[in-house]
Amino acid sequence: MRLVIRKDFEAVSYHVAKYVKERIKEFAPTATKPFVLGLPTGSSPVGVYRNLVKFHQAGELSFQHIITFNMDEYVGLPRDHPESYHSFMWSNLFKHVDILPENVHILDGNATDLDLECQRYEEKIAAVGGIELFLGGIGPDGHIAFNEPGSSLNSRTRVKTLAYDTIVANARFFDNDITKVPNLALTVGVATVMDAREVCIIITGAHKALALAKCIEEGVNHMWTVSAIQLHPRGMVVCDEDATLELHVKTVNYFKSIEKVHEQLIGSDNVGLQGGVRSWRGGAESTYHQ
């Protein structure tokens, strides 16, 4: 797993957005070989979306051959409610870019058969060949998507009851009235996310520091569901300095030193997107992964 530490929220947002852009550029998607992207909502990815829109407006990134799958959606909330995840994705990303509406997938919280909707969602992901890169954030309780503490680490897309903590945290979007917050949601499972060929988690802010520490320095644990990333062959966490506050100094130093090695000895332009070294002492091309 890579832990990339950046100065603050803005720097993290820029890094992740640039990574996504470069990853897509490297992939070179076409109509027959689209880039399948998994997307989160919430406060963590807002900066990433802002930067992606800027790249698009500067002509550096097209969404024409990109298929997206969002992580979750509230149950029972009208699609055009300002707090629905449909609305969030529309105003933060889709309305500014050239993505095709039929390539956008968000769980339908108003489906008459919710279980069938979840099943269909998994089938749609499989039908496009699986997710190439899944972006995500975490909650203060270390949950990924709406996989609250106690969720099976092998879970798939399903209906979830939201934890009291989550409902309280979300009340700020519903006139601070917790009776107005939906208490059910459709969410991709932990395994659904980890099935993606690459996972990139954005963790910013001091209030996420404990969760980050639990997920990286302690074991894989269903009480901190994002810890499942430890078992992913290509996992990456991008965080800001504040989020490292509960990590051991040794952990932080280790991950920072890897990047320093890259820059000083190898040169930042000689580092592949996954952190592998492109070439060594001018010799044959080879990639080393840490």
Added chain:
Amino acid sequence: MQYPVALQLHNFISAPSSPEPSTPLPENTAKVIKITNCRVLKDRKIVEKDAIWIQDGKIIDPHKFFWYQKRLPDVVLDAEGLLVVPGFIEAQINGAFGVDFSVPSDQETYDRGLMKVSRGLLKYGTTSYCPTIVSSSAAVYHQVLPLLKPRPGSSDSGASILGAHVEGPFINEARVGAHELKVLQASANNGFQDFKNVYGFEGDTPEAQRKLSEENLHSVKIITCAPELDGVMESIPDLVKAGITVSVGHSMANTLQAEKAVSQGATFITHLFNAMPQFHHRDPGVIGLLGSRLDLPRPYYGLICDGIHVHPNSVKIAYDSHPEGVILVTDAMSAMGLSPGNYQLGNMDVTKEKDRVVIEGTNTLAGSVITLDACMRNFIQFTSCSLIEALEAVTLHPAVLLGIQDSKGVIKPGADADLVFLSDDLYVKRVFVAGQEVDLGTIHV
């Protein structure tokens, strides 16, 4: 709107019934136009780098379009960063391009004149207007009003017609302005019936009466009258009930009378400062309505903003005292829009200069020839108001006055797609009427 309250866990068995369909709505396959890269006057704010979606001649909600119709727009136009605002609404205009609305003629000639003005006004950003008839005899009204029924606009036929503004004849001869004295009505002692008789709301037989009253009534959108005349004050509630906007103008009313007119239902002041007594500090008259402390909202007021009919300082004083009430009007006459030169308009010989018109051989103004976009630019200069305030004075305010703010004067889903694209210095660059772009180059008047 009530949003679903969180469910009790033990009540949850299957999906809750929701207020919206989960199956897609019926397909609307009509062409969708997206105008990107614009600054938009939306919800009383200017939104940068925004876009406008249009279908079936109306603004649509792109959110619904994306999620339910799952289509991309058929046509994408680039506004190139221009400011896009609702089409302007003109509440008082007597004619233009050589056409005079108060001169009756056969329907074909009259319609041709109307279309000339409807098309020509688009150049100045006006996409809806109330053709204004000066005080006339009953015979003239009976002939002309049936020809001024409201009709929608289009990129070919020009601006939409909202109905007639009949300025008079129930006005005070002491403030007759440029109207003819002999056609004025000194009183309305039979109340609403007198109005109906003069304007031709009723015919001879009961059937003709009913038909005419329905048809003709809808032609009249605004009536300017002097509330101090006998019978007029009492008629105001009936006029308002008939769907007419009542405006105080060409009047000698004192402040008490003017305020009574407002409590009777008058909501507009016709060209404030003009054709009314000057401001007197102990009896401010109609102008005093701007300082009214009635429980009712203060009325809107029209301002001819050419800098000539009203001194720029007076414009600023009015604006400072009641900024939400300002509606800019041109009160333009038939020479508006004509190139400089000598013309015979009706029984008048006039000389049109670049932005004023005088009686030939004299320096006497023969009326106003200002355009509405120029009024707006002048208004900002005279008052230092914000851009949004100046724009609302020609869009939102007249729309609210006339009760049409759901379809005109605003950019919001459901409203008519009448749009004006303005350069940074507020000149009209592009115009859309009912969702279709107007080829301004083909408008020759």
